[in-house]
Amino acid sequence: MLARFSLLALLAGCDLALGVSGQPDPCPLAKFANPNQDNVVEADLFSIDWDQQLAVIQRGGIAYEVTLTDKSETLIDLGPYSPASLALAPEGGALFYAVSIEPLTLKGALRRGTAEWQLDAEVPRGTFAGTPSADAFGPRRVLVRMLSYSTTIQEYEVDEHGHWETVGEPFDFAGDLAPNLTPNGLTMVYSAKDSLGQPGVYAASRDDVDSPFGKPFLLRAGALQYPQLCGKCQQLYALVPNPDLASTNRSVLVRFDR
Numbered sequence: 001m002l003a004r005f006s007l008l009a010l011l012a013g014c015d016l017a018l019g020v021s022g023q024p025d026p027c028p029l030a031k032f033a034n035p036n037q038d039n040v041v042e043a044d045l046f047s048i049d050w051d052q053q054l055a056v057i058q059r060g061g062i063a064y065e066v067t068l069t070d071k072s073e074t075l076i077d078l079g080p081y082s083p084a085s086l087a088l089a090p091e092g093g094a095l096f097y098a099v100s101i102e103p104l105t106l107k108g109a110l111r112r113g114t115a116e117w118q119l120d121a122e123v124p125r126g127t128f129a130g131t132p133s134a135d136a137f138g139p140r141r142v143l144v145r146m147l148s149y150s151t152t153i154q155e156y157e158v159d160e161h162g163h164w165e166t167v168g169e170p171f172d173f174a175g176d177l178a179p180n181l182t183p184n185g186l187t188m189v190y191s192a193k194d195s196l197g198q199p200g201v202y203a204a205s206r207d208d209v210d211s212p213f214g215k216p217f218l219l220r221a222g223a224l225q226y227p228q229l230c231g232k233c234q235q236l237y238a239l240v241p242n243p244d245l246a247s248t249n250r251s252v253l254v255r256f257d258r
Contacts (some may be wrong), residue, residue, distance in 0.1 A: 024137055026202060026205035032220040040237075041066055041073070041251040045083060045226065047131060048091035048237055050183045052230050054094060057253065059068045063097075065115055074115040079107070087131045089140075090183040094121065094213035096129035096142070099238075103127070104148050123169050124156040124164035130178040133185030133209070134142045141167065141185045141209055145178040153178060174231035175202070180228045185209045189219070189229050191238070201227040201238060220256065 045058040048068070055066040057073075061082035064073045081099035088095050095109045095117070106129055108121030123129070126144035133141045140158045153173040156164040173179065175190035182189070189203045200221045202211040219227070224238035235258075239251040 011117065013256070017061075017206065020247040023183065024186065026060055026184070026186035027182065027229070029187070029203050029205060029217045029233065030258065031218065032201075032258060034257060035162050037240075037254040037256055040068065040255060041071055042242060042250055043239060043253045044251060045086045046088040046237070046239065046253045047088035047095070047180075047226075048228055049088055050090035050134065050230060051092070051115060052235065054092045055253070056086050056088050059250075074117050076117055078109060078117060079119055085177050087129050087178075088181065090134040091133055096123060096132070098128050106144070120138065122162055123176060124154075126154065126178075130188070130190075133179040133181050135182035137184050138209070141151065141181060143179045143188060144183060145173070146170070152171075168210075168212075172192045176225065180226075182229050187233065189227050189236075191225055191227055192216075195216075199223045201236065203229065203233075225251065 011026040043059050046055055046135045048055045051121055053068055057064050057066055057071055060207055061080045063083055065076050066073050069168045081101050083097040084100045084104055085098040089090050090209045091113045098104050098106050106123045106128050108123040109117040109119050110121050112118050124144050126146045127148045129147040131167050142154060142156050143153050144152055146152045151172050152170045154170045157167045158164055175192035177191040179188035187203055187205045191201055193199050201224050202216040203219050204216050206213045223239055227236060227238040236256040242250050242252040
């Protein structure tokens with residue numbers, strides 16, 4: 001079971017703004033029109049905690065922890081197979097990842113210390129998981145792509161015993177892998193193509209975790225992969241092609257600010 005954290009410990013985290021009911025509000029959606037970007041680290045996959053202090057990346061089939069303040073990297077052991085997706089819990093203490101075996105398999109790990117991960121944590125049924133909600137805002141939620149070749153997404157909630165139970169009906173999803181949730185669970189973000197085949201980053205919000213998501217909103221046009229929102233949706237992280245490494249198909253993790 002993913003450990004609970006006190007609200008006091010999360011005051012510096014993302015998405016902590018509360019509405020008049022005492023529950024978190026969805027963050028307002030607006031385009032990331034600032035052309036400037038901050039290059040963080042070369043990566044093939046990534047996921048970031050809500051304090052924007054810790055990232056887990058995969059590069060060349062190998063997983064690393066990255067301390068974002070100084071961009072230092074530490075090798076981590078997630079088992080013998082290369083990760084095919086990464087989704088870090090907002091608090092940075094747990095990780096969903098798919099492994100490149102046949103069929104693709106969703107795995108889980110718990111962080112016990114710097115570069116120390118306990119493998120084989122319980123995970124929901126499916127293939128790709130997005131970043132889950134934070135435990136501080138109620139039972140943790142996560143959106144899971146059921147099969148790699150299917151567009152079906154199922155939402156799950158963890159119960160008091162650490163088991164994952166389905167919530168609501170599956171829904172159709174046209175984006176890559178699985179949507180990432182913001183820590184409050186009220187906004188999902190993902191990369192997809194529009195009706196003309198143009199790539200972009202989209203987000204959709206809901207008023208509460210038991211309501212359906214609204215219409216997609218284009219946050220930023222362009223070929224950006226595995227987008228993640230932080231800082232009450234004021235920072236957007238994503239992978240973009242690295243023109244200096246075009247021959248290797250290597251990407252770079254970048255940050256956009258509003």
